[in-house]
Amino acid sequence: MIRSENGYFGEFGGRFVPEILLPALTELEDLFFELRDDPAFWQEYVTLTQEFSGRPTPLTPLRRLSKQLGGAQIWLKREDLNHSGAHKVNNVLGQGLLVQRMGKQRVIAETGAGQHGLATAIMAARLGLNATIYMGAEDIERQYSNVFWMRQLGSDVVGVSTGAQTLKEALDEALRDWAASVETTHYVLGTACGPAPFPELVSYFQSVIGDEIKDQSIRQMGCLPDEVVACVGGGSNAMGAFGAFLENPEVALVGIEAGGISLEDGKHSVRLSQGTGETGIAQGYKTLFLQNDDGQLGDTHSIAAGLDYVGVSPILAYLSQQGRVIADSATDDEVTEAFSLLMKTEGIIPALESAHGLAGGFKRAKSMRPEQNVVINLSGRGDKDIFNIARAFPQREWTEFLQREAARSTELLAQKGGH
């Protein structure tokens, strides 16, 4: 796995945070540097993911679909089968172990669509920690189902109503909480971004994905795959899938970003692949950001809430600059098509985020030979996001169901005498 030089990967990375947060980051870094070369710690982590989250996740051959597309053999790394339904839980469980070692009793996290918040709430419940999850008021409004679960899990979900009231503001607000509580609280960052050591630390825990892909490929294909493809939001599932192959130049590593509606400002979330992202320093680190000439971070759009992020892992920014990672993107339309194709042909419901990896991977596989192998990292399942997916596939029956259900729910509340 790649290692930073002093928190930097080439020109990207670093640690640009208010002074108050520095001690917590260095404490975390010290602990991480001490543990990451300790095989016993890695074993402890792997055992936790096994006993709680069902690892290893399988590598599923898509026989029918590969045949139908007529190119390479396509395999899915099934992170959707993780507890909580996405790869996010790997990182969160790993950080949970660090929290226990630091003796902290409280965790905080920011969340956009709710996936990382949910994973954090799950980890906190499992380990007996208090959790506060910051979420933009606008996101709460749209993703209430995840809020519902986080609250049922005992987490405190705090709505953030500054600014545009979405992920960015939630992240800023979580940092503000951390500035006040840093001595007793760990900030569980959800992707391979942010100030050092987070990009490295999150990639380290997620590398369990690529380690498994490597073993499974040798067992199931008899060789390494020709390509490994992953969607790129912050970059954690991609770094997880790619990590084990960085030193195998014969394995192409392909990251698929959210092409959204078009490459117009605010209509996509492409930072690596189309010259849309520019080097900047914000949210604690240096990377390619979508931003304007004044250095203000830009608006983003993706059909997948989890890819709708303005920055990107500094490690991926570096690897893509070096040419080791190939960056591409998939539009919303390509994504819904790949989504339907996988469901109808293989019976697997992908997350819309992961469907970006599918769209990109299918396209590449088509132009390859049948004896070649492409692994696509299926970072999450879609059934956790029925509201989002129903928005992507508008249907009258769904609307009517929601209306009836709202009426039913009102009635139930009235029966119970309100809340």
Place this chain on the structure above:
Amino acid sequence: MIRSENGYFGEFGGRFVPEILLPALTELEDLFFELRDDPAFWQEYVTLTQEFSGRPTPLTPLRRLSKQLGGAQIWLKREDLNHSGAHKVNNVLGQGLLVQRMGKQRVIAETGAGQHGLATAIMAARLGLNATIYMGAEDIERQYSNVFWMRQLGSDVVGVSTGAQTLKEALDEALRDWAASVETTHYVLGTACGPAPFPELVSYFQSVIGDEIKDQSIRQMGCLPDEVVACVGGGSNAMGAFGAFLENPEVALVGIEAGGISLEDGKHSVRLSQGTGETGIAQGYKTLFLQNDDGQLGDTHSIAAGLDYVGVSPILAYLSQQGRVIADSATDDEVTEAFSLLMKTEGIIPALESAHGLAGGFKRAKSMRPEQNVVINLSGRGDKDIFNIARAFPQREWTEFLQREAARSTELLAQKGGH
């Protein structure tokens, strides 16, 4: 695993079907009898569940919760981590292999809450079969989210508007379809009920659960568990969990039925444990049914849609009569309490069905000693059923979210120009 005598388990079981269905059942039985002792077939099945559904599922120790309850060590068998979110997929994948061997191109199934229908739709997509899923119009109305997925998966979901328009009618309607299509169509029965060979066949495929529990117990506890607990709807997850232990009398096997609101007629679904069920012959087999003096099948109620069934596996009826399986029940209130307790203490979201097993298992564990071990089969996850669970925990925010979402959905539809 237990074997029938000519389709019977003691006085229960048999095959009471219209003559027209008989050839299909005997064809299926012949094939099953031929394959079930073939280790290569079992291996093929296990490999399919591994590569597609992530088996083996882990056995998760509940360290915090066990300590908090102060009794035996509690372990969860994590069927919730299966692809599709419940144990139902095991059976369905197994039957899929049989369908391929029979050379049939179409499957049908009945579904109540939608779980089994969804699992069938998934299997059909994966194997390239046509699928028709029968579902009561009333159930479609309430469980539209599963209908949404089944349709996205390419299945034909047919609403049944005879009678009370629920599971029973859907089952009857599926049988009617089968009567007309039996030569080209396989009926994928979803639980360990129905005419022979289904109870035995479904239990056979589900026995993968208990086999794993046995291995894992020896590895993780160093001994067999003292008790294995499972919820009982039709009985498939219970038979799956119990199967491997039938010849180990030192392992208590406990089935938990839906105690519902009370033991009044129509307010529960207790067939085994309280003398409420009476021997009867319906839906193709002989077992304990909730019925009136005239032999009309009764109404049932459970907070968990999947336990709301009027009959029960003839194998469980027999084992409970023999005293080998202990039958108990949990009320709706006990179930919501156990549901919350597991979520808040261990970070796992159980299906409401499975939460019956939790309620029963927790109660038993409490009165046991810390060196004892109880395994509870967590048959499914709850996040697949957010609408049902939200009904069980009415909250103003949810109601408001549904109202907003209905409005949003209406708008989206208008934008796309209808359907």
Place this chain on the structure above:
Amino acid sequence: MFPAQYETLQIMSHAVIGFPSLEENEKAIAGLAVAGVKLIELQVPFSDPVADGHTLVNACYEALKQGGSVKATLDLAEKVCARHPEVTFVLMSYLNPLYRYGLQALFEKAAAVGIQGMIVPDWPVEEIEPWLPKLDELGLAPILMVTPNTAAERVERITRASRGMIYVVSRMGVTGHETQWGEKFQNYIAEIRKHTDLPLAVGFGVRTSNDLNALSGKAEVAAFCSQYIEWQRDDGSEIAANKMQTIVKAIDPVGV
């Protein structure tokens, strides 16, 4: 009395006990008798009528709300058997209501009130065989079903256990509407006759005069049930009886 082998086509019609109401059943049966129907099934309504099409399923559902039951059926049978000695009444039921009543008691009571036969679609031949001595003693005829996909050895076994008539399921399926009475069907009938001298009652999909005329000369009995119940449901028992009369009169009296 059941018809003799090769007798001209008779109609068997239907009553679902409790549909549309218990009182109406009596009038409807009287109407059928006047219309010239010689065989009537008295169906015990059941909560799970898997072998019935939608018409009868919904009729069962309504009938149960109106008090239809085994007991109501036997009570009614007692009256109508006495009142219409020219009609042969057949008890039609799913197994469970009879099983709950107690099979032996039920058979005895049914025979005592004058019921002559019994059609139980989910009661397989293997389970009936042990009861044959008792049924024969009571003179209660088990009328078993043969379907197009029943294997030859099984047809043999079923016909051997049947009494009074064989119920010939005309085609695969229960809910469809059109049935073909062509060569394939005739071969099927011929195949069954190799195994039995009992008259054949053909059921499923007999809905029109054309169907009846197609069957005339091929089978001894045509079960004209769902269509009749639909008439009863939509037009009332009286008009249904009139329509039935028209249908009965229109049959070509051709021997098989």
Place this chain on the structure above:
Amino acid sequence: MFPAQYETLQIMSHAVIGFPSLEENEKAIAGLAVAGVKLIELQVPFSDPVADGHTLVNACYEALKQGGSVKATLDLAEKVCARHPEVTFVLMSYLNPLYRYGLQALFEKAAAVGIQGMIVPDWPVEEIEPWLPKLDELGLAPILMVTPNTAAERVERITRASRGMIYVVSRMGVTGHETQWGEKFQNYIAEIRKHTDLPLAVGFGVRTSNDLNALSGKAEVAAFCSQYIEWQRDDGSEIAANKMQTIVKAIDPVGV
């Protein structure tokens, strides 16, 4: 000019460029100057102001809509530095807008328009050090922050890289409201003074005359920012300036 060590307490106040509008900024700054404020931070609004509390976060959000930017800030600075020579203007910004502008060009331009200091909360000392020769050459003072949890060696490094003043973060956190100025705080201040002869500007949680009087005699500068911006937001710049004047007049003129 920055105050000298141990001078009596001065107030540093604030402008978010573009909030409530670019024109209003000029009037507000004039009002502050009249009120007797000797130090004013000119904050470049930023999309992600992580070290600010809600008041400033929302002000940034509004300011951006009103055209706030680095360029707008420099343009304004040019005017107000010339207009109010008695006031020391400090550029306050997050790093990215400056980085995008080009750090060297920005420093040169800022110095040229008369800005004397610079507070950049997400710019750590390690990254500033290489720029010190250039900044010293330009006479642009990097004012670095020390926080209650900064380790002693790091306080040493930060104070060594700072110019003009040290920004003392009064307490943990950014969004809370009450700050204690008791013994613990005084020990904290004393600890910092061991490392530096620069005057101390205390920020975060300075919202009342009581706070100012508590700081009087302990620090040379009190950053009175969020409360002023709230006045400006709620009452307009004119009333805010009047309130500011009252506050400034009420300070006990005690030397440290």
